[in-house]
Amino acid sequence: MDQPRLVLSGVSYLSILHHISATFSGGQVVGLIGPNGAGKSTLLRIAAGVLPASEGTVTLDGVNLSTLHPRDRARRLAYLPQHLPNDIPFTVRDFVEMGRYAHRSANAGVVDAALVQMNLTTFADAPMDTLSGGERARAGIARCLAQESRVLLLDEPIASLDLYYQVDILRQLRTLAQRGYLVVIAIHHLELAIRFCDQFLLLHCGYVRRQGTVTEVMTECALEEVFGIRAKTFHDPHTGVLRLSVLV
Numbered sequence: 051m052d053q054p055r056l057v058l059s060g061v062s063y064l065s066i067l068h069h070i071s072a073t074f075s076g077g078q079v080v081g082l083i084g085p086n087g088a089g090k091s092t093l094l095r096i097a098a099g100v101l102p103a104s105e106g107t108v109t110l111d112g113v114n115l116s117t118l119h120p121r122d123r124a125r126r127l128a129y130l131p132q133h134l135p136n137d138i139p140f141t142v143r144d145f146v147e148m149g150r151y152a153h154r155s156a157n158a159g160v161v162d163a164a165l166v167q168m169n170l171t172t173f174a175d176a177p178m179d180t181l182s183g184g185e186r187a188r189a190g191i192a193r194c195l196a197q198e199s200r201v202l203l204l205d206e207p208i209a210s211l212d213l214y215y216q217v218d219i220l221r222q223l224r225t226l227a228q229r230g231y232l233v234v235i236a237i238h239h240l241e242l243a244i245r246f247c248d249q250f251l252l253l254h255c256g257y258v259r260r261q262g263t264v265t266e267v268m269t270e271c272a273l274e275e276v277f278g279i280r281a282k283t284f285h286d287p288h289t290g291v292l293r294l295s296v297l298v
C-alpha cells in the first residue's frame with residue numbers, strides 16, 4: 051500500500067499562521083513543537099480539514115482536502131482535538147465507535163481492539179463523563195484508532211497522561227509509523243519528542259522557525275531563541291541516545 055503524503059502549501063490563517071509549507075510522509079512520527087500560542091493547534095486543525103485556511107492549500111495524496119466530503123476525509127485521516135468536551139453523554143464504547151462513522155459499520159472487533167490498545171476495556175460501559183482526564187484522553191485516541199485511517203493528526207495526545215501512558219502511547223504511535231502510517235503530534239514534552247519523533251516542525255508566533263530532523267531542529271540555539279530557555283543536548287554516555295537537559 052502506498053504511504054500517505056500530506057502537503058501544506060503556503061498555509062496562512064488570519065494573523066495566526068504565516069505561509070507554512072511542509073510535506074509529511076507515511077512512515078514518520080512528526081513532532082509539532084513550539085511555545086504556547088505558536089499556532090500548533092491551528093495548524094493541525096487546518097491540516098485535518100476542520101478549519102479552512104485563509105490562504106494556501108492542504109493536499110492528502112494529491113487531493114485537496116477542502117474538496118473531500120467529511121466522510122471521505124474521515125476515512126483518510128483521524129484528528130484528535132486538544133480538548134474533548136467534559137460532558138460527552140455516551141459510554142466509552144459508544145464514543146470510540148463514533149470513529150467508525152466514515153465506514154458506516156460499527157465493526158465491534160476494531161472498536162474492541164482500540165479499547166484494548168488504550169487499556170480501556172474495563173471502562174467500556176462506563177459513561178464518558180465519569181472518566182479521569184487521562185482516561186478520557188485515551189478514549190479520544192481510541193476513537194481515532196477505530197477510524198482505521200492511515201493519517202493520525204493528534205493535538206497533544208500525551209498532555210494529560212501519566213509517564214507510563216506517555217511512553218506507552220508514543221511507542222504505539224511509533225509502531226504505527228513503522229507500518230506506514232503518518233502520525234503528526236503536537237507535543238510539549240521535548241525529551242520524549244526527541245525519543246519518538248523522526249521529524250519536527252518548530253513553530254513560533256505562527257512562523258516555521260525550523261523543520262527537519264532532531265539534530266536540525268533541536269539545537270541549543272533554536273531552543274533558546276524560541277522558548278527562551280537554556281538547554282543542552284547531548285548523547286547519553288550509556289545508551290548513545292540523544293537527550294535534552296534544561297538548565298534551570
Ligand SMILES: Nc1ncnc2c1ncn2[C@@H]1O[C@H](COP(=O)(O)OP(=O)(O)OP(=O)(O)O)[C@@H](O)[C@H]1O
Pocket residue numbers: 066084085086087088089090091092093132
Ligand atoms: N478562533 C480564534 N480567534 C482568534 N485567535 C485565535 C483563535 N484560535 C486561536 N487563536 C490564537 O491563535 C494563537 C495560536 O493558537 P493555537 O491554539 O494554535 O496555539 P498552540 O501553539 O496550539 O498553543 P498551546 O501550546 O498553548 O496549545 C493563540 O495566540 C490563540 O490565542
